[in-house]
Amino acid sequence: EPEVTQTPSHQVTQMGQEVILRCVPISNHLYFYWYRQILGQKVEFLVSFYNNEISEKSEIFDDQFSVERPDGSNFTLKIRSTKLEDSAMYFCAIRTGGVYGYTFGSGTRLTVV
Amino acid sequence: QQQVKQSPQSLIVQKGGISIINCAYENTAFDYFPWYQQFPGKGPALLIAIRPDVSEKKEGRFTISFNKSAKQFSLHIMDSQPGDSATYFCAARRSDSNYKLTFGKGTLLTVNP
Numbered sequence: 524e525p526e527v528t529q530t531p532s533h534q535v536t537q538m539g540q541e542v543i544l545r546c547v548p549i550s551n552h553l554y555f556y557w558y559r560q561i562l563g564q565k566v567e568f569l570v571s572f573y574n575n576e577i578s579e580k581s582e583i584f585d586d587q588f589s590v591e592r593p594d595g596s597n598f599t600l601k602i603r604s605t606k607l608e609d610s611a612m613y614f615c616a617i618r619t620g621g622v623y624g625y626t627f628g629s630g631t632r633l634t635v636v
Numbered sequence: 637q638q639q640v641k642q643s644p645q646s647l648i649v650q651k652g653g654i655s656i657i658n659c660a661y662e663n664t665a666f667d668y669f670p671w672y673q674q675f676p677g678k679g680p681a682l683l684i685a686i687r688p689d690v691s692e693k694k695e696g697r698f699t700i701s702f703n704k705s706a707k708q709f710s711l712h713i714m715d716s717q718p719g720d721s722a723t724y725f726c727a728a729r730r731s732d733s734n735y736k737l738t739f740g741k742g743t744l745l746t747v748n749p
Contacts, residue, residue, distance in 0.1 A: 554735060565741040566672075566680060566725060571734040579734045614679050618735060625670070625729075625737065627679035 527628035529615050535634045539604050544631045546598040546615030554618035555598045557590065558627070559583065561611045569613075572598065605635045640728050642740025649747050655713040657743045659726035662707065666728035670737070671700065671711045674723045683724070684711070716747045 528547045536542050546555070557569040570580040572590050580588075589601045602609055615628040641660045649655045659669075668687055672680035686693045686700040686709065693700045699712040713720055726740040 556736065558737075566727075566737075566739040568736045568738070571736055573734065579736060625682065625735070627672075627681070629677075629679045632677075 529628035552617040556616040646744040668729040
């Protein structure tokens with residue numbers, strides 16, 4: 524059973540629409556991350572979330588993006604008004620296993636049309 | 637200074653051969669260097685990792701070689717198998733920067749039977 528479940532696995536949305544991507548870790552963790560991978564390119568850091576607040580964000584993570592833990596277990600990434608260039612795989616990740624551990628979810632493929 | 641440079645972009649190896657992927661970094665604040673394996677449609681999965689105070693780490697057919705003075709590290713896959721065909725990403729992490737990962741651009745490995 525994966526430690527991190529992401530839903531939906533694939534979402535198609537119209538440009539300008541809002542999308543919410545969800546991440547559900549199996550057990551409690553303090554550190555959460557969102558990463559993005561545009562097709563055929565490298566995985567890029569978006570944001571880290573520690574102790575229920577953003578601890579660091581990248582240049583990609585502009586005002587269109589937001590993260591939250593609405594109920595203490597789910598971890599969500601919201602894109603307020605999607606653009607074509609937001610089309611990518613979005614991965615949630617958690618810190619696990621002591622100093623080195625880091626587990627990625629299987630990702631949500633977002634397609635903006 | 638945050639970049640991790642990875643080469644080659646793609647690699648074709650015969651079954652039983654040795655696959656070698658190289659990475660270089662600039663920021664000496666990186667303190668953990670993992671390699672991730674990614675199959676199509678899946679999230680990156682940790683393969684093997686090393687700290688900069690160790691020059692080599694071996695796990696089964698996978699070996700990381702680390703050269704701290706040259707700021708380079710490499711992944712060696714011995715006795716490469718068709719099932720190893722995947723995209724491999726090197727990464728580097730800073731523990732003083734929320735443990736976020738900086739990824740290389742990836743290497744698409746194809747192992748021919």
